[in-house]
Amino acid sequence: MSTNEYPLHRDDPPGFGRTSRRTQLAGRVFTWLAGGALALNIVMISGLLILLAYMGMGYFWPKTIQQYELTDGTRLWGELHDRETIRDLARGSEADGESMRISVRQATREVYGSEDFRWIPESEIANTSRPDDLVALERRSNGVFYGRLIGLTKDGTTVDATGDALWYDFEEEIEAKFREGEAIDDFEHDEIAGPTDALVRAKRDRDRLLMNQANGDDVRERLSTLDQEIERLNRRGEELSTELRSKREEWERSTATFETATGAEITLPVATILDALRPNRAGFFEKLGIYVSHLWGFIWDAPRESNTEGGIFPAIFGTVLMVFLMTFAVTPLGVLAALYLREYAKEGFVVRVVRIAVNNLAGVPSIVFGLFGLGFFVYLIGGSLDSLLFSDSLPNPTFGTGGVLWAALTLALLTVPVVIVATEEGLAAVPKIVRQGSLALGATKFETTWKVVLPAAGPGILTGVILAIARAAGEVAPLMIVGMVKLADVPVDGEFPFLHLERKFMHLGFHIYDVGFQSPNVDATKPLVYATALLLVLLVTAMNLVAIAVRNHLRRKYASSAV
Amino acid sequence: MLSDNHESEGVEAKSQTERTEPNMPDESLYQAGRGDRKPRQQPRSPSAICVPPDPIVSIRKLSLFYGAKQALFDISMEIPKRKITALIGPSGCGKSTLLRCVNRLNDLIDGVRIDGQIQFEGTSINEPTLDINMLRKRIGMVFQKSNPFPKSIRENIAFGPRIHGINDKATLDEIVEKSLRRAALWDEVKDRLGESALGMSGGQQQRLCIARAIAVEPEVILFDEPCSALDPVATSKIEDLMEELKQDYTLLVVTHNMQQASRVSDYTAFFYLGKLIEYAQTEDLFTRPKMKQTEDYISGRFG
Ligand SMILES: Nc1ncnc2c1ncn2[C@@H]1O[C@H](COP(=O)(O)OP(=O)(O)OP(=O)(O)O)[C@@H](O)[C@H]1O
Numbered sequence A: 001m002s003t004n005e006y007p008l009h010r011d012d013p014p015g016f017g018r019t020s021r022r023t024q025l026a027g028r029v030f031t032w033l034a035g036g037a038l039a040l041n042i043v044m045i046s047g048l049l050i051l052l053a054y055m056g057m058g059y060f061w062p063k064t065i066q067q068y069e070l071t072d073g074t075r076l077w078g079e080l081h082d083r084e085t086i087r088d089l090a091r092g093s094e095a096d097g098e099s100m101r102i103s104v105r106q107a108t109r110e111v112y113g114s115e116d117f118r119w120i121p122e123s124e125i126a127n128t129s130r131p132d133d134l135v136a137l138e139r140r141s142n143g144v145f146y147g148r149l150i151g152l153t154k155d156g157t158t159v160d161a162t163g164d165a166l167w168y169d170f171e172e173e174i175e176a177k178f179r180e181g182e183a184i185d186d187f188e189h190d191e192i193a194g195p196t197d198a199l200v201r202a203k204r205d206r207d208r209l210l211m212n213q214a215n216g217d218d219v220r221e222r223l224s225t226l227d228q229e230i231e232r233l234n235r236r237g238e239e240l241s242t243e244l245r246s247k248r249e250e251w252e253r254s255t256a257t258f259e260t261a262t263g264a265e266i267t268l269p270v271a272t273i274l275d276a277l278r279p280n281r282a283g284f285f286e287k288l289g290i291y292v293s294h295l296w297g298f299i300w301d302a303p304r305e306s307n308t309e310g311g312i313f314p315a316i317f318g319t320v321l322m323v324f325l326m327t328f329a330v331t332p333l334g335v336l337a338a339l340y341l342r343e344y345a346k347e348g349f350v351v352r353v354v355r356i357a358v359n360n361l362a363g364v365p366s367i368v369f370g371l372f373g374l375g376f377f378v379y380l381i382g383g384s385l386d387s388l389l390f391s392d393s394l395p396n397p398t399f400g401t402g403g404v405l406w407a408a409l410t411l412a413l414l415t416v417p418v419v420i421v422a423t424e425e426g427l428a429a430v431p432k433i434v435r436q437g438s439l440a441l442g443a444t445k446f447e448t449t450w451k452v453v454l455p456a457a458g459p460g461i462l463t464g465v466i467l468a469i470a471r472a473a474g475e476v477a478p479l480m481i482v483g484m485v486k487l488a489d490v491p492v493d494g495e496f497p498f499l500h501l502e503r504k505f506m507h508l509g510f511h512i513y514d515v516g517f518q519s520p521n522v523d524a525t526k527p528l529v530y531a532t533a534l535l536l537v538l539l540v541t542a543m544n545l546v547a548i549a550v551r552n553h554l555r556r557k558y559a560s561s562a563v
Numbered sequence B: 001m002l003s004d005n006h007e008s009e010g011v012e013a014k015s016q017t018e019r020t021e022p023n024m025p026d027e028s029l030y031q032a033g034r035g036d037r038k039p040r041q042q043p044r045s046p047s048a049i050c051v052p053p054d055p056i057v058s059i060r061k062l063s064l065f066y067g068a069k070q071a072l073f074d075i076s077m078e079i080p081k082r083k084i085t086a087l088i089g090p091s092g093c094g095k096s097t098l099l100r101c102v103n104r105l106n107d108l109i110d111g112v113r114i115d116g117q118i119q120f121e122g123t124s125i126n127e128p129t130l131d132i133n134m135l136r137k138r139i140g141m142v143f144q145k146s147n148p149f150p151k152s153i154r155e156n157i158a159f160g161p162r163i164h165g166i167n168d169k170a171t172l173d174e175i176v177e178k179s180l181r182r183a184a185l186w187d188e189v190k191d192r193l194g195e196s197a198l199g200m201s202g203g204q205q206q207r208l209c210i211a212r213a214i215a216v217e218p219e220v221i222l223f224d225e226p227c228s229a230l231d232p233v234a235t236s237k238i239e240d241l242m243e244e245l246k247q248d249y250t251l252l253v254v255t256h257n258m259q260q261a262s263r264v265s266d267y268t269a270f271f272y273l274g275k276l277i278e279y280a281q282t283e284d285l286f287t288r289p290k291m292k293q294t295e296d297y298i299s300g301r302f303g
């Protein structure tokens, strides 16, 4: 019997019903295309991460301090920053590769002013070396300082030591002064803040009394007690600020003297120095330790020098807090809305229109949400809250100005369509027969929805929340008008209610823009931009991983049926 | 509102022979039995619809419409207490629909209209004042496809008692164990009560659904083809279970399996095209069917 009509082998002569070569080819090409697209995506994403890590993470590695002796006799200490070929404009072509120039970070503004970087043709360098006693100082202000330690006074008395002994004394003194500085900050916050507030309050009470007096009330007695109180507080304030001033003077009395590359001697108060390193001496493990501590400081410290130095903790905190608040706002909002749409509303024209509207909401440019947030949350709700609850401090707004709460609510509005759509899908996936099973046991519709349907839709809902978090954590534009600022403290302090949701906040996304494009010294801060970007990516990933872990836990708990 | 559960008064003492309810208009019964398409068909006895003793559910002249489409035609039958009543008939004849009338699950479907009455222990269940959740607590249901909740095994059983107000953990544990034992599932799952119910086999899931129904201590349990997706072993387990449950509960069972109906049930009702054709003691219906359609159906000659 012939089976020619349906040949099974590719090499058989073609017959009827044969899978044509074109179909086979199309299938193969399609598979390759799909695989290639995926591979391209992976390459791009991992390329991005690698770029960020490479450009950003090197920044914290302590760099060697070079000593360049130039042909004109001058000397220069600094870090090698960049190296490139000199373009010879006259000849219009690249020089023969020999003529290179380097960029040196010389910092030390006491000597060089604001010229932090300097280009030097290699041909002008006579000699390069790395003296191992060169010091790099990290300071509270004025940037990095390169020099050689030559003297130290501790609270006015000169320390009689040289070499390593002097260095260790110096390091100890930095540590001591750092702690003293913290103590002074505490004193300022704890001791002085109280009387100052009391004074402000007393003055306000006095103003009010005077107003009542104008209305004809007899307030003389109370006025005089108030005046005495104000007098007393004024005196107390005076005392305290004198005490603070003397503490500050005491604090700044220790000094260290350095020789700079030009030979000038510069004396700096030890209190202004945060950290001192002799990188040329450090071995690998010491450098590693320094690296880790720099990285640690980057993550946990507040920024200094208009964000070009120090850490980014307030920005991390602001971002996380904002996303947290957003999640707490968007989840109930979206889930309840979806529940109503899917479980309670009667399917029909209105529901369809609402659904389309919700989907379109996701396509509205985010800045429009920012405008809405400003108009609705900040001005309308915040303004009303102010006039109701905080009228004392008007015209200074409390809630009537941008803040982390309003920013979170604005983003909640921005991401709510995602949660609604995902929740609706999750709810739709719960089989009718499961709901009927619950109803048949005598459960009410509410009990069924709340205890059976909603838990079953849990993974779907979390998928929506994950997408919302990812969207919100990367959103910057709308935040600029509802409370995000370039520089702000962590909105947590010892004052009730401890977490201040009405305050302005920093955000990693904006920080990247600010450091990268608004800072006075873009060259120096470029690595910071990459490091911050990497951190933002990692942060979003971490937040997503938490949500994914919760979802997987739910999924495993209710492992889907094999039947 | 439902009346309280009557104390059952000696079911066995009552005569097992069928008797015709004198005040039921015979004419309507014959009308239902005859069918319009086969006018030549004549009943072989004056009544093909028996009236069993001691009914717990009485269905009176029930018609049901899905929108314009009528699915049930003037059904009248009595469901005896603590017996197994089987509903048989070809697909689409309205067995599930009738079953779902008894616990008013049809309410969930838009455009359903019902004429006639169903009484549960003497109380009409179609009154608007009826506490429908209480009705469903007292009339449980096991579905054709097992439908465990996506929760742990324990939570599946405890769900019902909990919504009816039992929150004490020890009591709930006791109910869980008792229900699972009655459903012959305890030994298989006692070590994995905290695991997801969806990880069980199909037969286990169906027994879990039975246990779940028992846990709220209903008086009537409706079974809608509970074994249709199960293998013979699981099926026979569930049949044994029904036999056992008969001691305490009234069972109303839809089945496509003639052997099953004849094995387990005391009474059998045969439906055709939305009409009740014949209702008799199971033995009688299978050995001496009064209607030609019944005979054709049970002998497999149905076309
Ligand atoms: N929700 C519904 N809407 C409209 N018509 C329905 C609906 N449910 C059932 N019907 C119709 O009512 C009739 C009876 O259906 P029912 O499900 O009660 O049959 P059945 O006897 O249980 O069949 P099977 O043995 O296949 O389960 C069928 O003709 C069916 O098409």
Ligand SMILES: [Mg+2]
Pocket (backbone or CB within 6 Å): B095, B096, B097, B224
């Ligand atoms: Mg059915």
